[in-house]
């Protein structure tokens with residue numbers, strides 16, 4: 001049964017910068033169930049981060065609404081935690097202190113000091129960082145920083161976890177390890193997750209549904225693909241699974257056939273427009289010359 005935990009309702013986003021108006025998102029409608037893992041994929045610049053920022057409450061949409069667990073989202077809040085691609089840890093704090101900062105803020109009323117301490121350790125251990133509590137961000141690797149960022153986000157017990165290309169800056173092996181960790185944590189905690197990715201394999205491996213955005217400007221949801229692969233998922237076994245490869249192909253087809261066609265059509269239209277503009281300018285020049293000759 002669908003419980004529509006999160007709904008994004010007819011969201012439009014238009015930016016105004018230096019007198020120029022640009023519509024980035026148009027009519028985005030999406031409902032997400034509690035415990036669902038959603039991946040958002042689309043070509044660079046189509047508006048994925050803008051959409052995530054609207055759900056996070058960091059950006060206010062031009063129109064439409066985001067409703068989370070019956071409440072409209074109007075500003076950032078502890079019920080939505082975000083993990084960005086570039087680890088956003090405070091460099092002067094230790095690993096423990098980075099997580100403590102979030103926990104002390106969000107759990108001050110629900111947990112006493114000893115319980116908060118235990119909670120911080122538990123979340124850091126869950127991402128395999130229990131051994132590095134006293135290290136500062138400069139002393140740990142990129143993958144480790146991302147693990148701490150995930151621990152910090154999870155420790156806030158958000159209703160929705162928002163991941164903006166969380167593994168985008170990592171090497172392939174570290175990335176694969178973290179994907180495994182996220183799948184294990186997801187199995188254990190059943191978080192509701194929206195993740196932006198450019199990686200088709202990552203999207204298919206981790207998600208319950210893949211939301212594919214059309215090219216901007218005015219990006220829309222082009223297609224939504226249900227990934228009906230049983231969990232737990234094993235990347236090695238899936239590599240030979242025809243269903244996995246079918247889902248992969250579907251996403252690739254959307255990104256590199258359908259959306260490329262749209263792009264080339266737009267380019268052709270642009271080219272025709274430019275040609276017409278050029279011919280019109282030529283006509284006007286000729287007419288101006290004729291008028292000048294007539295005057296002479």
Ligand SMILES: Nc1ncnc2c1ncn2[C@@H]1O[C@H](COP(=O)(O)OP(=O)(O)OP(=O)(O)O)[C@@H](O)[C@H]1O
Nearest residue numbers: 015016017024042043044045046047048049050051
């Ligand atoms: N604050 C802003 N003011 C003006 N334009 C913006 C702003 N934020 C984003 N944009 C524009 O909105 C469009 C979509 O940007 P966004 O970062 O959401 O895309 P994206 O799909 O996440 O891109 P990428 O995959 O490259 O990260 C871009 O053209 C960008 O320049």
